[in-house]
Amino acid sequence: MLxxxxxxxxxxxxxxxxxxxxxxxxxxxxLKPASNYTALRPPRTPAEINHSLSLYNLNPxxxxxxxxxxxxxxxxxxxxxxxxxxxxxxxxxxSYRIIVSGELVIASTIxxxxxxxxxxxxxxxxxxxxxxxxxxxxxVISFNTPSAVASLGVVALAxxxxxxxxxxxxxxxxxxxxxxxxxxxxxxxRAVHAILPTxxxxxxxxxxxxxxxxxxxxxxxxxxYVRTARSKGLTRKQAIYRHGLRTSIIPVATQVAFAMPALxxxxxxxxxVFAWHGMGEYFTKTISTNDVHGVVAVAAFGALMTAVGAILxxxxxxxxDPRIRVS
Amino acid sequence: xxxxxxxxxxxxxxxxxxxxATPDPAKTGAAGKRISPFKLYARRFAxxxxxxxxxxxxxxxxxxxxxxxxxTHWDYTExxxxxxxxxxxTGGHLLGTNTAGNDVYAQLVHGLGRSMIIAVVVSLLTxxxxxxxGTTAAYxxxxxxxxxxxxxxxxxxxPSFLIIALVGTHxxxxxxxxxxxxxxxxxxxxxxxxxxxxTSLRERxxxxxxRFMGVSPMRTIVRHLVPNIGSLxxxxxxxxxxxxxxxxxxxxxxxxxxxxxxxxxxxxxADGQGTxxxxxxxxxxxxxxxxxxxxxxxxxxxxxxxxxxPTSQSGGRA
Numbered sequence: 001m002l003x004x005x006x007x008x009x010x011x012x013x014x015x016x017x018x019x020x021x022x023x024x025x026x027x028x029x030x031l032k033p034a035s036n037y038t039a040l041r042p043p044r045t046p047a048e049i050n051h052s053l054s055l056y057n058l059n060p061x062x063x064x065x066x067x068x069x070x071x072x073x074x075x076x077x078x079x080x081x082x083x084x085x086x087x088x089x090x091x092x093x094x095s096y097r098i099i100v101s102g103e104l105v106i107a108s109t110i111x112x113x114x115x116x117x118x119x120x121x122x123x124x125x126x127x128x129x130x131x132x133x134x135x136x137x138x139x140v141i142s143f144n145t146p147s148a149v150a151s152l153g154v155v156a157l158a159x160x161x162x163x164x165x166x167x168x169x170x171x172x173x174x175x176x177x178x179x180x181x182x183x184x185x186x187x188x189x190r191a192v193h194a195i196l197p198t199x200x201x202x203x204x205x206x207x208x209x210x211x212x213x214x215x216x217x218x219x220x221x222x223x224x225y226v227r228t229a230r231s232k233g234l235t236r237k238q239a240i241y242r243h244g245l246r247t248s249i250i251p252v253a254t255q256v257a258f259a260m261p262a263l264x265x266x267x268x269x270x271x272x273v274f275a276w277h278g279m280g281e282y283f284t285k286t287i288s289t290n291d292v293h294g295v296v297a298v299a300a301f302g303a304l305m306t307a308v309g310a311i312l313x314x315x316x317x318x319x320x321d322p323r324i325r326v327s
Numbered sequence: 328x329x330x331x332x333x334x335x336x337x338x339x340x341x342x343x344x345x346x347x348a349t350p351d352p353a354k355t356g357a358a359g360k361r362i363s364p365f366k367l368y369a370r371r372f373a374x375x376x377x378x379x380x381x382x383x384x385x386x387x388x389x390x391x392x393x394x395x396x397x398x399t400h401w402d403y404t405e406x407x408x409x410x411x412x413x414x415x416x417t418g419g420h421l422l423g424t425n426t427a428g429n430d431v432y433a434q435l436v437h438g439l440g441r442s443m444i445i446a447v448v449v450s451l452l453t454x455x456x457x458x459x460x461g462t463t464a465a466y467x468x469x470x471x472x473x474x475x476x477x478x479x480x481x482x483x484x485x486p487s488f489l490i491i492a493l494v495g496t497h498x499x500x501x502x503x504x505x506x507x508x509x510x511x512x513x514x515x516x517x518x519x520x521x522x523x524x525x526t527s528l529r530e531r532x533x534x535x536x537x538r539f540m541g542v543s544p545m546r547t548i549v550r551h552l553v554p555n556i557g558s559l560x561x562x563x564x565x566x567x568x569x570x571x572x573x574x575x576x577x578x579x580x581x582x583x584x585x586x587x588x589x590x591x592x593x594x595x596x597a598d599g600q601g602t603x604x605x606x607x608x609x610x611x612x613x614x615x616x617x618x619x620x621x622x623x624x625x626x627x628x629x630x631x632x633x634x635x636x637p638t639s640q641s642g643g644r645a
Contacts, residue, residue, distance in 0.1 A: 015484045026490060030497040137377075140629075144621035146573045148580040148596045149614040152603060159604050265488075269577055273600065284581045287492050295493070299486040306484060 001318070005311060012307035016300065023299035024068060024292075031290040033058045033085035056083040058292060071293070081300075082293030084286075090297045093282060098301075101278035103194060104270070105263045108201035113256055116206040117249065120213025124221060125240055135210070143207035147200070151273040154200040170196055173275040197274040201267060205259065209252055216248035250320050257313035261305025265298060371634040378630020384623035388616070392440035401430035403437040404588050412606050423608050425598055431612060434590050439616050441502060441591040445575050446620075448506050450567035453514040458560050460514065461521030462552040465529050466544060476522070479515045487512035492583035500579075500586025509574060517563050521556060528552055558635035565628035569621045576617055592617045 033056075037049045044052075053059045057070050074080040081090040119139070123132040142150075158170045176189040220226060221244050229239040268280035275281075279301065286294030362370075372378055399421055401407070406428040410418040417423065421432040464475040491508045498504040528534060529552075537547045553560075572592075578584030579593025586594065592613045599610030 015481065018481075019485050023486060023489065026493060030493045140377075140625055141618070141622055144569055144573075144618065144625045146576040146580075146593075146596075146617050146621065148576055148593065149617055152596065152600060152610055153614065156603055156607065156610065163604075265486075268581055272581055283489065283492075284583075287489075287496055288582065295489065299489050302486045302489070303484055 005314075008311055008314065009307075012310065016303040016307060019303045020296060020300040021068075021072075024071065024296045025064070027292045027295045028064060028067070031287070031292050031295065032060075033290045033292055034060065035290055036085045053085065056085060056087065056293075058085055081297045084291045084294055085289070090291075090293050093294065094279070094297050094301065097277060097279050097282050098264075100276060101264050101267065101271070101280065103190070104197055104201065104267060104276060104278060105260065107194065108198045108205065109256070109260050109263060111198065111202045112206035113209060115202065116209025117213050117252060119206075119210040120217060120252075121240065121245060123210070124214045124217035125236070127218060136214075139207035139210045142203050143211065145204060147204050147269040148273070150204045151197070151200040151270050154196050154203070155273060158196055172196060197267075197270050197276060200273075201263070201270050205263070208259075209255070212255060213248065213252050216251060217244055220244045220248045246320070250317055253316045253320060254313040257316055258306075258309040260312075261302075261309040264305050265302045368634045372630050375630040375633055377626045378633075381623040381626025381630065384619055385627060388439065388620055388623065389443070392436060392443055395436035395439075396433065399430060399432050399436075401433045403429065403433040403590055405429070405433075412602070412609075414606070415608055422612060423606070425609050426602065426606070431609065434595060435612055435616060438590045438592045438595050438613065439620070441585060441589065442572055442575055442593070442617070442620070445502055445506055445509070445585075445591070446568045446571040449509045449513060449571045450564050452506075452510040453517060453567055454560055454564045456510070457514040457517035457521055457563070458553055458556065459548070461518040462525045462528075462548050462556070463544075464518075464522050465525035466534075466548050466552060468526075468529065472522075476519075479518055482512065482515045485512075492578065492581075495578060495583045500584060500589065502585050502589060502591070505575065505578070505584055509571060513567075513571070513574075517567070521559065521563075524556055524559060525552055528555055558631075561635065562628055562632045565624055565631055569624035569628070572617065572621050572624070592620075 033053055034046075034049050037044050037052060050059050050061055054062065057067055057074075059067070071082055074082060079091070081094070083089055084093075119135055123135050126132045145153075155172050158172050162169055171193050176186060176193055217240070221240060223244075226239050226244045229243045230236065234242070265279050265283055267278065268283055270276070271278045271280040272284060279298065282294065283298045285291070286298060401420070407418070407420070407424060407430065408428050410420060410424050411428045412426050413420060413424050415421065415423040415431075420430050422435065423431050425431060425434070460475065460479075464472045491505075491512060494508050495505055534547060534551055537551055542550075575584055575591060576593035576596065579586075579591045580597045580600075582597065584593055585591035595613035596610065596617070599606075599613065602609050
């Protein structure tokens with residue numbers, strides 16, 4: 001088992017290295033870090049700009065292979081992912097933002113998995129009845145709502161609610177209020193600020209688990225072993241939960257394992273709308289500020305998360321499915 | 328199928344021959360009242376209320392995007408400086424104006440059209456590439472298959488959204504560039520699904536026969552393998568439209584997709600973001616259109632899947 005995981009991990013590691021380096025060259029080809037200096041007053045000469053950029057290993061006059069060598073040795077030797085065009089370490093930004101994103105992602109993932117699978121079981125055991133049809137309709141709509149619409153819709157509702165109440169019950173921007181201090185105060189403030197983004201993320205992601213779980217359970221619900229379980233005297237509910245659900249939950253678990261890492265960088269829009277400074281927001285910020293090293297760090301992080309998801313999903317399958325033996 | 332899928336002439340033609348070649352139990356069963364597979368599919372499709380609603384919605388949206396501009400004399404690029412951020416109905420602006428004085432109605436018509444064109448073109452191209460790639464990998468098997476799947480896996484690991492954003496920003500939001508990059512990074516998952524389906528076709532008699540008769544691989548793939556996964560391709564295409572609308576909206580919303588002076592629904596949503604409480608119509612109208620479009624496509628896709636799948640029970644009996 002350990003050898004199997006190790007072999008997989010090595011393969012993924014090579015893929016991450018290739019993808020990251022490729023992104024480095026692409027980012028250098030498409031981004032112009034010098035544009036950060038062109039708007040400065042008094043205007044800088046190109047020589048001055050290039051001098052400032054060469055401090056951060058971004059001087060376009062230096063051959064790309066030399067810049068790449070400096071960049072890659074920095075990572076391998078010191079785990080230093082470089083600096084933004086105006087200074088400022090990429091490492092510092094990323095390590096802070098992973099935590100911010102994590103708060104958002106983990107809560108909404110747990111919520112959407114619980115809601116999704118629960119609804120899947122509920123609707124599958126009532127196929128084509130009113131409850132099934134209503135939830136199916138809601139999920140089709142939420143599944144197809146673009147995240148920009150979902151996030152802004154939640155904001156609009158919250159604003160309407162706050163205006164009705166005459167106070168800001170639910171804050172719509174930021175990860176915490178700037179004037180809160182003390183451990184409990186900060187914790188409470190962060191929790192309140194996380195409510196709305198978590199709702200909007202859950203709203204767009206629960207439906208895929210619901211629809212998948214429903215169709216998988218429907219495939220299994222009439223199979224021999226569930227009927228056998230019924231004939232042994234179990235109630236329909238018991239048979240579904242103990243026997244039907246166990247096999248049909250495996251693909252859902254795989255999907256969760258894959259979706260969770262994607263959420264880290266995928267929550268771009270939610271983070272932008274709610275002004276959370278997480279990895280998703282960093283993604284847009286690095287591209288719009290021509291931050292070559294930041295872009296590459298986001299790409300590397302995304303690739304790493306995909307690999308983690310893939311390995312996790314393998315583990316989940318092995319843990320849940322008794323038929324699979326890995327040695 | 329031409330009734331169900333407006334705007335996909337050549338593709339629908341190719342599928343028609345394929346589906347007619349597949350033996351359909353309902354068709355061959357009773358020789359007395361033979362109905363063409365098309366009538367059968369149309370009938371099963373029509374029985375699905377959701378799919379019909381989706382179809383009607385989609386046709387209405389297409390009509391709106393195509394002919395909506397004749398209802399106003401404003402152009403989507405034209406700014407009316409006498410009316411900045413006016414609410415719907417004032418000053419001859421049917422649905423008001425945005426903060427720059429652009430007519431919202433004219434922008435909606437153009438934005439919807441732009442989003443639709445991008446979605447349909449990208450979805451057509453990705454479905455075609457995925458279909459060909461997946462079946463080719465399955466037909467050859469062995470080393471070729473391994474290499475081709477390796478390419479797919481590698482492209483899946485690449486941070487595609489990031490690369491699309493990089494390229495999109497570089498070319499200043501030209502929608503044709505967006506179509507190209509969305510296509511390049513959009514076909515891999517579908518290709519994998521199609522490959523796994525086509526591996527079972529590879530062993531079928533008609534493919535074997537073609538192989539032994541010396542039919543060239545390319546011809547076998549295009550004439551025998553692709554048509555036999557036709558129904559899957561149609562469903563993929565419909566659902567692809569919905570997901571491409573979502574990607575395009577997301578990209579344009581964060582500013583890496585369609586940009587001024589061009590406009591798409593995502594770009595309009597980004598405009599409406601800042602004025603949510605002061606000028607809510609700038610958000611609600613494009614939001615409503617995006618959701619209508621994606622939900623309509625999803626409903627059509629679901630209906631088609633049920634209509635084309637011979638084992639499906641949800642459409643009732645043939």
